[in-house]
Structures are given as structure tokens and as C-alpha cells.
Amino acid sequence: MPYDLPATVAEIERQLADGGWDQPQRLYALVHTGRLRETEPGLADLLADSDADSLTPVEQDAIDGDVAEFLSGIEWPAAVDGCALVNEVVLLPDGAAQERPDGVDESEWAEAHPDARDVRLVVGVLRGGERASVLRIRGVDGGADDVLAAPDLVPNLALALLATLGELPDDLADDPADDPADEPD
DSSP states (O other): OOOOOHHHHHHHHHHHTOOSSSSOEEEEEEEEEHHHHHHOOOGGGTTTSSSSSEEEEEEEEEOOOOOHHHHHTTTOOOOOOEEEEEEEEOOOOGGGGGOOOTOOOOOHHHHTTTTOOOEEEEEEEEEEEEEEEEEEEETTTTTTEEEEEEEEHHHHHHHHHHHHOOOOOOOHHOOOGGGGGGGGO
């Protein structure tokens, strides 16, 4: 059943954007809306105006600790058609990491860097391997945010999410040393 994953990922980001910046990491199960109405009758009224053939994002418990470690412990049941992760990070220009003095906390240094940009990533995947992502870059000096969308803005994160669905590509599934959750994005 074809879903509009890019629209679902964009909608998750738009709803979070309404809440502003500095939000926690979030994980969503993506579930067929019609099936969710049938299996969870208590949600039927809430989902009454939603297309039965769309995806409904269902927010999961809070992510505690390292995202890669957290994702490595997840295995979604068959009723979950996909998943999406939201994470806010500090983005630095190429080569900036070499400027960091020894002994300085990496995250504090990155946040204070004059060229640092806050970004919100939303990466979604479906069983079968489809990927979608949205990147919102916080506007500078009160300016408008920039929003980018593409299937694979953060490929390693998409692979880690696919692994939670048991959908790792064959060339990675055969070699545990190539675990995408171990690679920085």
C-alpha cells in the first residue's frame, strides 16, 4: 500500500515547528490510519477526519540517552508500517571540528561557535526501504527558518531506523561491522 511518507514527515515537522525550538528528541511509530481506527476504537473519533489510507504518527516514550544506542534496542511489531525520529542538533561548517581546542566540552564549544546553526531533523522510513527527511535550519537574528526536504538528508540515521524495522539493505545486513547506528551522521 503506497503511503505519502514525505507528507507525513513534513507534517510531523510542521507540528513541532509550532512549538518552537529546543525540544526533546522524539520517536514515532507510523501506522496505517484505517488499521489504527479498527484496532484502537478509542482513537476512531480523533482520526475521523484523517484519510484511512494515510499514516498516523504515534509518539513513543521519551528517548533517554544516546540515540544510536536507543535505536539499537528497538524492534517494531509487524503492525507498525514505519517510524520517524526527530532530533535537534548543532550544525557546524565543514572543517570547524578541527578548530576545537583539546579538553573543551564538544557540545558546549559547538553551541558557542560563531558559525553554528541549530537544525531540527525529521527522518522517516517505511518497511520496504522508502525514506524521507526534513531539515529545518533556525533563522539567524530573528529571520525566517529555512526548510529542506529530500529522501536521504541523513542516510546513516535512515539506515538505523530501517534496522529497527528489520529492513536493513542486504549489503549491510550481512556485516555486523557495518552497523549504521555506530557511524556519526
